[in-house]
Amino acid sequence: MNLSRLIEYASVSIGQGAPQKSDDFSKEGNPFIRAGSLESLTNNGTLDSLEFISDESAKRNKLKLYPADSVVFAKSGMSATKDRVYKLTRSCYVVSHLAVLLPNEKTHPDYLRLVLQRSKPSTLIKDPAYPSISQGDIENFKLPFPPLDDQIRIATVLTRAERLIAKRKEGIKALDELLKSIFLEMFGSGEKWETEKLSGVSEIVSGVTKGKKYADKELFEIPYMRVANVQDGHLILDEIKTIAVTKEEIDRYLLKAGDILLTEGGDPDKLGRGTVWNNEISKCIHQNHIFRVRVNAERINPIYLSTLIGSFYGKKYFLRAAKQTTGIASINSTQLKKFPVIIPPLPLQNKFADIVEKVESIKAKQTQSLAELENLYASLSQRAFKGELDLDRVLVETQDIASLRSRLAT
Known part of the structure; x- marks a missing residue:
């Protein structure tokens, strides 16, 4: 299929600066799309969940209203590397970090969205350290039409x-x-x-430390769980890395079916992130940023406990107990051991x-x-x-x- 310049099939413009006063936003008018809005919008989110701007506020802030069927994507900042492309389903105001494409009479709006998703606007970024795409480069983007x-x-x-x-x-x-x-x-x-501290109904162990020096000890290569592998309620096993450790460390950190894996930190809303290990990989250990919780099976079911930890009850405890700095929250072994486990029959x-x-x-x-x-x-x-x-x-x-x-x- 022959390639053509985008400007031949859509006009290209840039959004405007976001209003700075809280009273510039209201519950009526039209949605205001920020670069961060695209993550939700491209995952079945709705425009109704965004901030709204009234006609009066838009006029005061010199905002342009873009019509339904316009196609937007981030042109600057880290959002420009994400290749999130969205077609407006109603008229919206758009922040200056976004490019806005208005399809002409030769262009189907959904096709424009789809071809941009496929061709990835991020390929136009010249310096990954300072992600930015110029309007001219967007206009000259060669795409199949x-x-x-x-x-x-x-x-x-x-x-x-x-x-x-x-x-x-x-x-x-x-x-x-x-x-x-x-x-x-x-x-x-x-x-x-009744409730009891987690340390009273389980064994809690932090994992192996990477980068250790072993002198002349015999080492064995073995798979290990990283923080990236342990998600909220499930594991991501697309990429499994290995580490060289001693036999004693393998014996100490070897995972068993029914173990609960919990990460020690991350975004505040992801505290208590973890899941139950079911021997997805034979002979696997875990790194030191992951806690292994091995329950007393006579008192606690690991699936129940993992769900309790991941519930509102669990997240509330960890948010209160965690150390938080610049948007990052973490828990240590002491805080985890004090987690109050509710113990039903x-x-x-x-x-x-x-x-x-x-x-x-x-x-x-x-x-x-x-x-x-x-x-x-x-x-x-x-x-x-x-x-x-x-x-x-x-x-x-x-x-x-x-x-x-x-x-x-x-």
Whole structure:
């Protein structure tokens, strides 16, 4: 497919500076999009959740109102490296860190969004240390633009795939919310049960320290869990690193099924981040920024405890107990050991764990389906922008094409 300059298919402008006074914002008017807004908006967030600016405030601050179907992405700051591209669904005001593209009569707005997502505006950044993209470079960005009818068909195929992916993600999120609801229903605030310090019902161990000097000791290479691997309620195992340690350290830090892994710090809202280890990797240890909690199985079910730690109850404790500096919060072993564990009857804990395992089984199938859909989308996208899709097989209502042509012409 031949490449054309973006300016031939859309006008390019830049947003305006954000108002500085709190009373410039209100609950009426039109949404104001900041660079940070794009993370939410490109993940099924809504414009209704943003700040709003009234007509009067916009006039006072000399803001321009951009129409629905304009396409925006970050052109400066670290957000410019993220390649988040969003099509406005209603008229909005836009911050100066964003580029705003207004499609002309030759361009389908969704196609423009999709081709930019695929081609990545961040490739225009000249100095990664100071991410910025000039208006001229955006205007001269070479992109594939087939005839409008083909754009419509490509956009139809890819947006259908996007909707399927979004629906699958919503299903997975609903399962997570279901478990939270069941936990609250079964255990409530926990006031009717005793509490005990975490150190009284478990063994808590910090992991191996990287970069140690071992002199002449025999070392063994073994996989280990890093902070990046341990997420809230799940593990990310795409990249597993290894470390050379002694046999004694392997014996001390070796993970066992049922161990709870907890990170020691990060963003305040992620305190208490962790999950249960299920021998996903044979013979694996953990680094020193991760705590391993091994419960007394006669009193505590690890799935119950992991959920309690990750609940509002757990996060409230860690936020109160954590050391916080410049947006980073961390907990130490002493604070973790003092965590007050609510101890319901073990059969009730086990009943909850059984429910979790059933829901997680459904979730695993949904996650696998999501991965397949995302792979399909990537394949369709690659073929579409190379001109390799048989677009004659894409069903688009004739009136839909006529309606779009009419809308673009006005």
